[in-house]
Amino acid sequence: xxxxTLDGGGAVFVIHxxxxxxxxxxxxxxRLKNFTVRYAAPSNVEFTVKAINNHSVTYQLSxxxxxxxxxxxxxxxxxxxxxxxxxxxTDNDMTDCWVCHDGENVFRVWNxxxxxSHVKEINRLSERxxxxxxxELPPVKEDxxxxxxxxxxxxxxxxxxxxxxxxxxxxxxxNYLTGFGWLSQLxxxxxxxxxxxxxxxxxxxxxxxxxxxxxxxxxKVSVRDCxxxxxxxxxxxxxxxxxxxxxxISEREAVFxxxxxxxxxxxxxxxxxxxxxxxxxxxxxxxxxxxxxSVKNNITAKTVAVVFDEPLPDLQPLLSVADNIDYHPEVEIxxxxxxxxxxxxxxxxxxxxxxxxxxTFSSVAMADIYISCDCNEWYESGPCExxxxxxxxxxxxxxxxxEPICLEEPVKNxxxxxxIYDNR
Numbered sequence: 001x002x003x004x005t006l007d008g009g010g011a012v013f014v015i016h017x018x019x020x021x022x023x024x025x026x027x028x029x030x031r032l033k034n035f036t037v038r039y040a041a042p043s044n045v046e047f048t049v050k051a052i053n054n055h056s057v058t059y060q061l062s063x064x065x066x067x068x069x070x071x072x073x074x075x076x077x078x079x080x081x082x083x084x085x086x087x088x089x090t091d092n093d094m095t096d097c098w099v100c101h102d103g104e105n106v107f108r109v110w111n112x113x114x115x116x117s118h119v120k121e122i123n124r125l126s127e128r129x130x131x132x133x134x135x136e137l138p139p140v141k142e143d144x145x146x147x148x149x150x151x152x153x154x155x156x157x158x159x160x161x162x163x164x165x166x167x168x169x170x171x172x173x174x175n176y177l178t179g180f181g182w183l184s185q186l187x188x189x190x191x192x193x194x195x196x197x198x199x200x201x202x203x204x205x206x207x208x209x210x211x212x213x214x215x216x217x218x219x220k221v222s223v224r225d226c227x228x229x230x231x232x233x234x235x236x237x238x239x240x241x242x243x244x245x246x247x248x249i250s251e252r253e254a255v256f257x258x259x260x261x262x263x264x265x266x267x268x269x270x271x272x273x274x275x276x277x278x279x280x281x282x283x284x285x286x287x288x289x290x291x292x293x294s295v296k297n298n299i300t301a302k303t304v305a306v307v308f309d310e311p312l313p314d315l316q317p318l319l320s321v322a323d324n325i326d327y328h329p330e331v332e333i334x335x336x337x338x339x340x341x342x343x344x345x346x347x348x349x350x351x352x353x354x355x356x357x358x359x360t361f362s363s364v365a366m367a368d369i370y371i372s373c374d375c376n377e378w379y380e381s382g383p384c385e386x387x388x389x390x391x392x393x394x395x396x397x398x399x400x401x402x403e404p405i406c407l408e409e410p411v412k413n414x415x416x417x418x419x420i421y422d423n424r
Contacts, residue, residue, distance in 0.1 A: 002028045008035025016040045016079065016191045017086040018178050023160040024167060033170040036282050037158070041077030042176045043087050044149040044205040044232065045082060046101075047280055049114050049142050055134045058125070059115065062203060068130070073123050075148075083317045087150070091116050094150035096118050099232050101204040102144040104363040106340040113138050115146050121139070145204045151232065152260055152305040154209055157183040162266070165189055165219075174207070175200035181210040181231065186327065188219035195226040197235075207231040214238040216268065226336045227312060228345070234370075235338050237347040239380035240328050241268060242278070242321035246303060252293075256322050259379050264302035269295050273326045275308070280375045283383075283410045287313030319407075323381040325351065334358050344370040349382030357391040367401035368394050374405040384415040392423045399423075 004027070013035060015021045021037050024030055046062035067074045068388040076088040088375065089095075098109040111117060112174045118136040125131055140146065158177025161167055161184040172243075174182070175198065184190055197206040210233045214221055221238060228235035243256035258264040269275070271294050277286040291309040298304070331354040338345035338361045345361050348354055361368040369389060374380045389400060400420055404410040 001030075004029075005031040005033070006035075007031075007033050007295070010034055012036040012038055014038050014040050018077075019086075019281065020156050020160055020179070021158050021177070023162070024164050025077050025160075026163045026213060027167070028165040030167050031170070032168070032172060034172075036173040038175040038200055042203065042205060043074045043077075043178050043208060044147045044176075046204055047146045049140050049144050049146070050129070052137075052140065052142055053206065054174070055120075055137050056131060057115070057134070057137070058129065058131045061130065062067070065127075066130075067348050068122055069091055071119055071129075073116065073122065078303045091152040091272045092148070094152045095148055096152050099205070100141075100144055100149050101147065101230060101340070102141060104340045106342045106363060108342050108364045109146060109283050114148065115140060116148070124127045136287075145157045147205050147232070149208060149232070151208065154180045154367065157181060157213075158207070159183070161185070161187050163187065167191070168193075169294055169335070170194055172196070173198065174211070175204070176205060177207045177211075178361060179208050180347045181207040181213055181233070183213045183215065184217055185215045187217045190214070190329075191220075191224075192223045192226055193224045195223075197231060198231055201306045204230055205232060207233070209233040210235070210237050212236045214329065216240050216324065217329045219344055220330040220332065223333045224335055226340075228336065228341065229339045231341055234343070234344045234347050235341050235378075236333065236345070238329065238331055239347065239349045240323055240325075240382045242323055242375045242379040242381040243268060243304070244280075244379070245315045245317050245320045245322065247317055248312070248315060249305065252309075253305065253307045254312060254315060255303055255305045257301075257399065260377075263379065265299060267295065267299075267304065269304055269306055269324055273297065273324050276323050276325050277313060277315060278321050278323065278375060281407045283373065283375060283404050283414045286315065286320060321375045321379070321381070328352050328382055330354070331356075332344055336360075339363055341365065344368070346370070347372065347380075348371050348387070349380060349384060351383055351385040354384065354387040356387070361399065362395045366394065368392075368399040369401070371400070371402045371415060371418065372405055376405050385417050387418045389418070389420045390422045394423060
């Protein structure tokens with residue numbers, strides 16, 4: 001659909017279930033404004049520490065219901081109509097880490113130090129309260145909130161923009177988003193203004209993972225006058241995708257694959273797109289620029305067979321990656337607030353012009369701004385070539401971290417023309 005305005009007029013959309021709240025697919029010239037997104041039963045379960053007595057801790061839980069069986073907790077939420085369960089997970093079975101919300105101090109807690117580690121006995125005190133006896137008391141703090149979720153599998157996203165153009169979002173409040181958070185993928189021209197990630201009263205978590213995740217977009221991405229708080233991953237993450245070389249078919253044809261288990265499900269290359277290749281050992285560029293002639297996608301296998309106009313350089317399977325340089329956006333992030341974030345405030349890798357200015361960072365556990373280009377872990381691409389970081393108020397020394405990630409040592413010129421000046 002095209003030329004649509006959704007004006008909520010101050011409405012609060014309450015989502016029941018662990019599902020995508022809103023999606024735009026192949027849309028253009030859309031305006032979203034003046035509403036709040038909230039979940040009736042967030043898939044993060046919050047443990048508030050009410051009392052600590054020797055090796056015993058009393059917790060108050062958030063809205064997700066729970067079952068207690070053989071000193072193991074199963075959390076769930078169910079439909080008020082059919083009683084079918086929207087989601088269900090047990091203890092730390094699908095949890096990579098917890099997040100502690102101690103006022104504005106927000107940080108990750110690994111499973112072995114979580115409220116469900118070293119458990120000796122669990123007693124139900126009421127529908128929302130339980131008491132845990134420990135063989136070894138974990139390092140919990142009174143009045144702090146420890147949030148657990150099945151975050152090993154980010155199976156959906158709270159809001160999804162796919163293959164869209166000219167999308168403007170204004171004056172929107174997010175109390176919670178499930179899955180990957182707010183994901184925009186293969187889009188062109190995105191604008192976010194007065195977007196506020198703030199928890200609903202009585203809650204502490206605003207996003208299961210990132211707040212804004214911008215993957216393989218083009219044109220300009222603008223984020224202005226927004227507030228990002230209490231997410232469970234990066235506030236803003238903007239990047240392309242490195243496709244790993246899987247097989248060389250001929251002089252002009254090769255097969256590439258999505259390498260990370262949480263990537264895939266879409267076509268990453270199109271005829272006419274331009275591609276650069278990099279060595280995974282050191283992120284050195286291989287050859288020049290190559291033009292896509294045709295593609296054949298296997299969505300299930302997470303691969304794409306590509307024929308190029310030009311003969312390919314010497315690409316070694318598994319040791320080289322391809323980057324679609326036509327899906328790197330120009331970026332502007334200005335006048336935003338980043339507060340109480342357990343990971344990075346902004347992660348931005350793009351070779352187009354990027355301006356990050358007049359933002360305020362406080363209580364960000366890792367780097368306020370992180371510039372990576374990663375061909376080994378998350379495969380998030382984009383050597384920066386024209387970035388300015390100025391007029392920001394940072395919360396720490398070493399607020400800006402530049403850290404290319406590869407198999408060995410990166411070459412010295414992965415990034416260039418990054419100007420950092422006039423910040424506090």
